[in-house]
Amino acid sequence: MTADYLVIGGGTAGCIVAARLSEDPDVTVKVIEPGPSDETEQRARSIRRWAEMVESEYDLDYRSVPQLRGNSAIRQARMQILGGCSTANTMITWRPLPADIDEWAEFGVTGWDTATLSRCFDKLATPITPVAPADRNPYVADVVSAARQALDLPARQAWNSDPDFAATGEGAGFFEIGYTPETNLRSSTSVHYLHEAVRTRANLTVAHGEVATRILFADADADADADADADADTDTDTDTGGVGPRAVGVQTVSVDGTVFEHRARREVIVCAGAIDSPKLLQLSGIGPAEVLGATGVDVRVDSPGVGENLMDHAEGLIVWETDRDVPTTCATGWDAGAAVRLSDDSAARPDVLMHFPVEPVADHAVAYGVEMPEKIISIAPNVAKPRSRGRVRISSADPAARPVIDYGYFTDPDGIDEQALVAGVRLARRIAAQSPMSEWIVREVFPGPQRTSDAQLSEALRATHQTVYHVSGTCRMGGDHDPMAVLDSYLQVRGVQGLRVVDASVLPTLTSVNPVGTIMAVAERAAELIRGAEPSRGAEPSRGAEPSRGAEPSRGAEPSRGADLAGHAAARPVQEAS
Incomplete structure (x- = not known):
């Protein structure tokens, strides 16, 4: 199936982005989600049972490299289930604090002031109430x-x-919690944005049980009828302004090992979380050249900030x-x-x-x-x-290989x-x-x-010490002259057309309070930008032309929202997804 928008990861942000974009009946939206639906999983529905989700069959349970000055036994919960971490956290939900958001301007970020994010927070469909x-x-x-x-x-x-x-x-x-007190039902974004939308909108679909393994590209300057494969690897332009390769889809692998290709007419939107979004970019050739070269991944865009700036509480x-x-x-x-x-x-x-x-x-x-x-x-x-910064990097071009996580505590x-x-x-x-x-x-x-x-x-x-599971900042926004800024202020990946990131990884700095409220507000704002509530600056318009046809052949892979391929069968031939 070809959709206008591909949303990679049906997690906290991805559910919001997909639901908001599909409000327009003239566009089609497809979510790629490695896990099952959460609708019948009672542990994911009752917020009182959140701890039962951690280290469960849905949790990828990431580990870190030894920490020089911190606890080396940290286990980082990342969820493979619709709703992502909003199905397994405590949903302590704070309105973004002015002192946290105002400092983003110091990084050259525009359009993300406190008033804007507060307005987007007020749009949230998730019930939030004092205990x-x-x-x-x-x-x-x-x-x-x-x-x-x-x-x-x-x-x-x-x-x-x-x-x-x-x-x-x-x-x-x-605190104020995202839940319904009478039922203890958690206010996950899947419950309050996606479930009903999927049932009632023909233009919104979810591909469950598929792991995104690689972003597919076509040349930015190729004729629409030309085969872009031969030249795709040569373009490593890191500037915005409508140049660089265009993202045209994503490769996925199913539980039985079948490989699919999903195509996007307009945009690929990565919502894989602060560990797996940078991993997906790196395995797709977007990241620090020395990291990609060391793992055998061809460099498409040398973007040194991909995977850097990791923050956690x-x-x-x-x-x-x-x-x-x-x-x-x-x-x-x-x-x-x-x-x-x-x-x-x-x-x-x-x-x-x-x-x-x-x-x-x-x-x-x-x-x-x-x-x-x-x-x-x-x-x-x-x-x-936190002032300390860590990083996440791929360890191999093999999609089954787990990322190397260094919190730098x-x-x-x-x-x-x-x-x-x-x-x-x-x-x-x-x-x-x-x-x-x-x-x-x-x-x-x-x-x-x-x-x-x-x-x-x-x-x-x-x-x-423990983690509060608030990893963020690894694909951060920043100004045009900031070499470590992975994204511009429109959440567009620099040096690439038709590709955005929307999740906790985009935050320039971590909020001083639990960040889920800010992440949801960011997703609401992202949907506005993508739908054209404001004009896109310096890159392909958010609802631009059809991409060139010749997508790049698959080479390497990366799981969406932390999916681990260790249990997947050997890959079968590529099929066009339906």
Whole structure:
């Protein structure tokens, strides 16, 4: 089948983009999704069961290279199921903070100001509501109360509509969650954007069980009737302005090993996530020349920023023994927390974001040699505005090979991330010393009262920290003169026509709060740009001419949204997808 738009990955952003584009009955949209539908998967429907999705059969469970200054045992959840990570996260959904979005302009990004993203946030079809009173855990309520008193934080009842939070970046309270309280149904983008649209729109289809393995190209300057294959590999122009190869489709492989080619009349839109979008670009010949050359991939566009600028929220842990039974009441189990600035001179956003879980996740501390008592409680502070940067790179031209992920945790030269994590644990100790939380505590178990210096705390925390699964920034937007900018402000891949990226990888900097609200707003904005709500600058118009016919033969592959090909049968001959 040839569609006007191919959306590669039916994840958090891909569902929104596909649904919005298919609102126009005159265009056809096809989503390539390696996983099944989530409609009958109850673990994906109830937000309370999110942890059952992590490390499940849907999770690619990516690992990292050894970390020089961080935890080397990080397991990064990436979902192969319609809805992507919005089927397996806690849907703590924040309106983009002005201090987070305004700094994007420093990278030469235009058209992405706070007012624009806030307007797009207001368009979201996903229900977002404060945790319902019936779901508010009494123990967690005590921690919230103690945090407000100990840290002199304002109470937040509705963070997203509170102008004081937008102005100060501080507060404590139960979060706003993407869910329906009466049913505990999660507000995944598949549920609220795609399910009904697929049933009712003839112009929208989803190809389940197919992994995108390579973007197909035709020469930008070839005649439409000419065979573009012979010259496709020679064009490595990195400029925008309507030059460079044109993306005309994508190659996929099904579970049984059958290889298909899907064609796009207008655009290929990569929504594969912050690990697999750069991987797909690299395996398609777009990326750092030295990385591509080392793996035997022909360089189509030398784009040094592809896979760089990886950011994540590193989350520490402090654990106490309790002699009380913690109630199980909750919406997600991670329903409340605190946002804290470490200096009055810092920007109006948190430097430390704390989560107050119902049930601690202490696996890394146990692996560190800490013996946990039967009953424990915890606070999990994270580095809200990470300065450290990592990268993701292909390890081979083989699509079954997993990417090489290096988070670069705590490698920022000024040590700000390390200082923030230590400060977060010190703040948590102050909360624990404050009634009513103090009444729950028998003793501190980890890091332990014997660790008092910054150096002692840092060593323990860096060895045991967790990810908050917020990997981003690996195909970031940037200005025309920024050599590390993979995309322009219209999310178009530089040096290529008819190709965009829309997911967490496009963020120039990571938000200081959970980013899913920003990612969904970015997807809404992307759909506006693609549909021509604003004219496209400097590259092929978003609804441009038919591409040249001669697509490049397949060479290499890449899974969409993290798909692992290890279990796929040997590839069969290429077929035209229907």
